[in-house]
Amino acid sequence: MLKTLENRGSLRAMYETMALIRTVETNLLDLFGKGKLRGTVHTGIGQEAIAAGVIAALDLDRDVICSNHRGHGHYLAYCGDAKGLIAEVMGLPHGVCRGVGGSQHLHKRNFYSNGILGGMAPVSVGMAMAEKTAQSGAVVVQFAGDGALAEGAFYESFNIAALWKLPYLLVVEDNGYAQSTPKALEQAGRLADRPKPFGIPVAEVDGNDAEAVHEAAEAMIERIRTGDGPGMLYCTTYRLAPHSKGDDIRDKQEIADAWTREPMVRAREKLPGEFCDAVDQSVANEVRDIIEALV
Numbered sequence: 459m460l461k462t463l464e465n466r467g468s469l470r471a472m473y474e475t476m477a478l479i480r481t482v483e484t485n486l487l488d489l490f491g492k493g494k495l496r497g498t499v500h501t502g503i504g505q506e507a508i509a510a511g512v513i514a515a516l517d518l519d520r521d522v523i524c525s526n527h528r529g530h531g532h533y534l535a536y537c538g539d540a541k542g543l544i545a546e547v548m549g550l551p552h553g554v555c556r557g558v559g560g561s562q563h564l565h566k567r568n569f570y571s572n573g574i575l576g577g578m579a580p581v582s583v584g585m586a587m588a589e590k591t592a593q594s595g596a597v598v599v600q601f602a603g604d605g606a607l608a609e610g611a612f613y614e615s616f617n618i619a620a621l622w623k624l625p626y627l628l629v630v631e632d633n634g635y636a637q638s639t640p641k642a643l644e645q646a647g648r649l650a651d652r653p654k655p656f657g658i659p660v661a662e663v664d665g666n667d668a669e670a671v672h673e674a675a676e677a678m679i680e681r682i683r684t685g686d687g688p689g690m691l692y693c694t695t696y697r698l699a700p701h702s703k704g705d706d707i708r709d710k711q712e713i714a715d716a717w718t719r720e721p722m723v724r725a726r727e728k729l730p731g732e733f734c735d736a737v738d739q740s741v742a743n744e745v746r747d748i749i750e751a752l753v
């Protein structure tokens with residue numbers, strides 16, 4: 459499944475990844491509606507280009523990923539394990555964490571997720587310190603939302619990561635909201651400027667453009683891997699689905715507009731239609747078969 463193409467950073471390969479994420483998460487929402495999931499789900503529908511673009515720039519044999527409550531896309535981009543994820547969210551014993559971790563507590567090889575906002579910042583920086591000490595050459599990548607940047611733990615983590623030149627990349631997925639609170643009601647100043655007083659470089663990118671995300675992530679990771687210290691990749695995007703399920707009070711026109719510039723539409727503008735249709739169909743079949751076997 460997935461990664462049939464050698465160049466993980468090609469738009470075609472990233473489209474495959476995005477299609478897998480979109481299909482799995484759309485099906486998870488459906489399964490939730492049917493009462494088949496254990497606990498809640500937060501989907502990254504509309505934010506897939508960030509997972510696809512960043513993770514295609516990592517060395518999957520050694521780099522470490524620390525994800526958050528909206529982490530299914532990061533997980534799928536990392537390992538493509540749709541069956542392990544779906545079973546996990548259903549609370550089944552053949553889930554990747556035996557059905558005990560659920561949607562927000564995924565772990566496989568070098569992938570870890572946790573739902574406490576900001577909680578993974580000191581953990582990620584500690585892991586980066588361990589990798590530096592071991593001289594492994596690995597980079598630790600943390601994903602966090604715009605709302606999470608209100609947590610003070612980030613600023614202590616920035617300080618240590620910069621002071622000790624740790625191989626830590628924070629990828630911010632700014633979807634403009636923390637649950638139902640728009641960014642402007644929660645955050646003073648520009649979030650992309652937050653790491654600058656620590657001397658941490660920031661790259662700002664259109665988070666719905668998989669190629670742009672990938673290019674910026676590659677440059678940032680290459681620099682961090684040389685031992686030059688941490689960085690932030692600030693991606694602007696939009697969450698197309700509700701925060702978790704039936705809790706959406708955003709303007710309906712705003713959501714409709716966002717569907718016209720979401721990452722898969724954007725990728726399709728540059729790819730042959732037959733290629734995209736074939737990927738969509740193959741992923742739909744694969745996910746349908748997985749679910750039929752689990753339900």
Ligand SMILES: Cc1ncc(C[n+]2csc(CCOP(=O)(O)OP(=O)(O)O)c2C)c(N)n1
Pocket residue numbers: 527528573574575576602603604605606607631633635636637697701
């Ligand atoms: C410390 C903490 N406080 C509150 C919550 C509840 N909570 C879960 S997601 C969320 C909003 C997060 O917004 P953001 O960081 O922008 O991520 P997004 O959901 O938009 O991807 C909140 C308040 C939490 N998980 N952890």
Ligand SMILES: [Mg+2]
Pocket residue numbers: 603604605631632633634635636637
């Ligand atoms: Mg947000």
